[in-house]
Amino acid sequence: MKRLSLFSLISVVSLPALAEELWDLDPFRVETTPEQESIVPTVRPIESVWMQGGNVLEMPRSVSTLTRGQLEARNIQRIEELSPYVAGAVSAPIFGNAGVPTLRGDLGEAYQNGQRKTFNRNVFPVSFNGVESVEVVRGAPPAVFGFGNATGGYLNFGMKQPHWTEWTSQLRATAGSWDSYRAQVDSGGQISEHWAARVSADWLDAGSFYRLVYNRSQSLYAALQYRANERVTLDLNAEYFRASYTENLGTTRPTQELIDSGWYITGSSVGEPGSALFGNTFEPTGRVRIDGSQVLLAPGDGARARVFNAQAILRVKGDEWNFSNRTYFEDVYAERYSSYYFVGYLPDSYTAENRSEWSRDLEWGGLRHEFLAGIAYRFEYRKSYVDILNQVFNPFDVTADPDTLRFPEDQLFFVQPVPGTPHLATPGGRYPREGMGPSVGLSATLNSTLHNVGSFAQNRIQFSEQWSLTLGGRLDHLWVDTKDPLPRSGHTAAEASHNDTLYSGSASLSYQPVDPLVAYMTLNRAAAVEGSGSSGGFGLNSNLDTGKLNFIAPELFRNSSELAEVGLKLSLLADTLFIASNLYTQKRNRLNPRFNLPDEIRVRGFESELVFQPNAQLSIGGNFSYSEANYINGPLPGSIQTVPYFDPSQPSGNFGAYEPGDYRLPGLPRTLFNVFGSYRLRNGLGTTLALEMQGEQNLDLFGHVVIPSLQQLNLTLFYQRDPIEIFLHINNLTNEFNWRPSATPFAGADLVTRELPRHWQFTMRYRF
Numbered sequence: 001m002k003r004l005s006l007f008s009l010i011s012v013v014s015l016p017a018l019a020e021e022l023w024d025l026d027p028f029r030v031e032t033t034p035e036q037e038s039i040v041p042t043v044r045p046i047e048s049v050w051m052q053g054g055n056v057l058e059m060p061r062s063v064s065t066l067t068r069g070q071l072e073a074r075n076i077q078r079i080e081e082l083s084p085y086v087a088g089a090v091s092a093p094i095f096g097n098a099g100v101p102t103l104r105g106d107l108g109e110a111y112q113n114g115q116r117k118t119f120n121r122n123v124f125p126v127s128f129n130g131v132e133s134v135e136v137v138r139g140a141p142p143a144v145f146g147f148g149n150a151t152g153g154y155l156n157f158g159m160k161q162p163h164w165t166e167w168t169s170q171l172r173a174t175a176g177s178w179d180s181y182r183a184q185v186d187s188g189g190q191i192s193e194h195w196a197a198r199v200s201a202d203w204l205d206a207g208s209f210y211r212l213v214y215n216r217s218q219s220l221y222a223a224l225q226y227r228a229n230e231r232v233t234l235d236l237n238a239e240y241f242r243a244s245y246t247e248n249l250g251t252t253r254p255t256q257e258l259i260d261s262g263w264y265i266t267g268s269s270v271g272e273p274g275s276a277l278f279g280n281t282f283e284p285t286g287r288v289r290i291d292g293s294q295v296l297l298a299p300g301d302g303a304r305a306r307v308f309n310a311q312a313i314l315r316v317k318g319d320e321w322n323f324s325n326r327t328y329f330e331d332v333y334a335e336r337y338s339s340y341y342f343v344g345y346l347p348d349s350y351t352a353e354n355r356s357e358w359s360r361d362l363e364w365g366g367l368r369h370e371f372l373a374g375i376a377y378r379f380e381y382r383k384s385y386v387d388i389l390n391q392v393f394n395p396f397d398v399t400a401d402p403d404t405l406r407f408p409e410d411q412l413f414f415v416q417p418v419p420g421t422p423h424l425a426t427p428g429g430r431y432p433r434e435g436m437g438p439s440v441g442l443s444a445t446l447n448s449t450l451h452n453v454g455s456f457a458q459n460r461i462q463f464s465e466q467w468s469l470t471l472g473g474r475l476d477h478l479w480v481d482t483k484d485p486l487p488r489s490g491h492t493a494a495e496a497s498h499n500d501t502l503y504s505g506s507a508s509l510s511y512q513p514v515d516p517l518v519a520y521m522t523l524n525r526a527a528a529v530e531g532s533g534s535s536g537g538f539g540l541n542s543n544l545d546t547g548k549l550n551f552i553a554p555e556l557f558r559n560s561s562e563l564a565e566v567g568l569k570l571s572l573l574a575d576t577l578f579i580a581s582n583l584y585t586q587k588r589n590r591l592n593p594r595f596n597l598p599d600e601i602r603v604r605g606f607e608s609e610l611v612f613q614p615n616a617q618l619s620i621g622g623n624f625s626y627s628e629a630n631y632i633n634g635p636l637p638g639s640i641q642t643v644p645y646f647d648p649s650q651p652s653g654n655f656g657a658y659e660p661g662d663y664r665l666p667g668l669p670r671t672l673f674n675v676f677g678s679y680r681l682r683n684g685l686g687t688t689l690a691l692e693m694q695g696e697q698n699l700d701l702f703g704h705v706v707i708p709s710l711q712q713l714n715l716t717l718f719y720q721r722d723p724i725e726i727f728l729h730i731n732n733l734t735n736e737f738n739w740r741p742s743a744t745p746f747a748g749a750d751l752v753t754r755e756l757p758r759h760w761q762f763t764m765r766y767r768f
Helices: 006-010 015-023 068-073 079-085 256-261
Strands: 063-066 109-112 131-138 153-159 168-176 180-190 195-206 215-227 232-245 263-266 286-289 302-317 321-338 342-364 367-387 446-462 467-483 495-514 517-528 541-543 548-551 559-572 577-589 600-612 618-632 671-680 685-694 710-721 724-731 739-741 751-754 759-767
Touching (some): 079 671
Antiparallel strands (some): 131 153, 180 195, 232 302, 342 367, 517 559, 577 600, 600 618, 710 724
């Protein structure tokens, strides 16, 4: 038998010649792995609406999946902890509280069972209590999903469903470093001939390596499933989640010496007579070595949130057609306050969506068509009060008494009291002032309503057993109203309206010469909008050059992402070996409404992943990515909040203005490499090793401060023998002193966060 070369696998031209050779494989013994323990993505159907019931091989996009077995074995409870298992994903902490993934150098979106959730860049922690599996698609969503707030990619949470076997329950308890404790109970089963139920409750009380940082939360999740017959099913799920926590800004004044050796520049201008924090400079008083736990928080700083979401999915199977209707609702309350000075108050946030899809397979024109069409209605309401106008970082010396890390309120400007709260925020509109120009407004302070009606269609045309073409398109009609909830005293609240039509389109060509091998090429154009805050919503804009004040900029609705991707997917050895690779170029198009000029990023790269699991005892996996991410003749003034690099003699401002150029995107390494392996003995004892590696990354726009290549080795020892499972996780086993940007790329050279030193976590699960 001829051996299959690596070059043959990645050459599309040679695919037809390989067809016969791919079938001529040596015998391989396969021991079936239970689905809940499997990590191979081809074992189960894709839950995403785009490919209902389809296999990952049939999806003409780069997609990674994480099963229940992986989530439990790795004890994944945060968005950032997914990154090692997804090619091209970066573990950007986003002020220690990531609510969406960072994929291919840009923010992504979060979905739940195929419906887009409330946008949550870093407003509140994400609950994993109800999550059973995760699918991650790199690159903007396909056309049938319509517009979003971010276009780097998206993750889709597959929620827990009831068991239809005997009633089963699980208790889980976790204890870890820095007084971190978690407990969960999960129970469910059949309750009648047609009904099954599941309930999961989760409790967390976690301290932190970082000074004054904590995270406490409670969650209750419930799911019901109704099976009228083989044709009709109804799935219901709901979760109530509340949390109190802190945002971790990280450490101020990053220099190369801080990154390389831990030396921090001391000195402060806070409280000096006549000094102004905004735009200040100061004289250094010395330097001191720090361990990275010193972060920009004062006693009393904190945040809290309450989140309720509910979803209903009706599925009906006909003889020649399928119908589904999905309804999603989410209610969010969030409040964040930091003394250095930031306020984010979200008293009201409502998201509701109803989506209906019809699908049918038919023969027409001598070809087979898999047709999908639907209509969706989405409603969003946001009321938020924000002050980031007074937010500065470098005046504060984090080695000083934490109680001194407070912005003197007599230096605040353009703020007003938020009714019913102790907070001060910046009005959302600009208002006239006698003898002066208009006052300053902040578009993130808003009272915004969105109505959206979208219609979409997709057709997969099967030309032959090998060739197929998938075409998709969507039109979205938007009606937006916004009003300033905090007008300047003595003035009528500014308000504005806007309506628009957005379009998205995609085309994918797939070639499958033999059953285990698929090659594809995809072109995708996804519409996007520019929300005004971390939670979305639309605020008021102003352009002083034209004299136009308090309007909704049409440019906010002209954003898009253009993707071209070619890839190969291969499944061998009875679905125990999966290999996927792709090449892509992706461009984010965005207009800056203040300057009416483009603010664009282009990312080009290669991604590859491999998963091998011949049986329940052994699993091996890994992924690699290389990318070049650059601004296109940018960035524009105010598009990123970064300084060229820290220098005590330079002012500490919020909004930089730099000479346009094709700068490398700060905070994004060119190379990412992750590999893991797990082996379990017949007696239940086992171990897992996972290695994470990243290439160097520029902290600032100009590359004056560089975070060198970093690596982290994680070790897990475990025992699995029903009904007990025990895990001991030792993370950062070699105790590497690594740093990451605090909010890629939004804070740039202003802040940096030390990665956690060596720490441990002990988990025990008992099933009954």
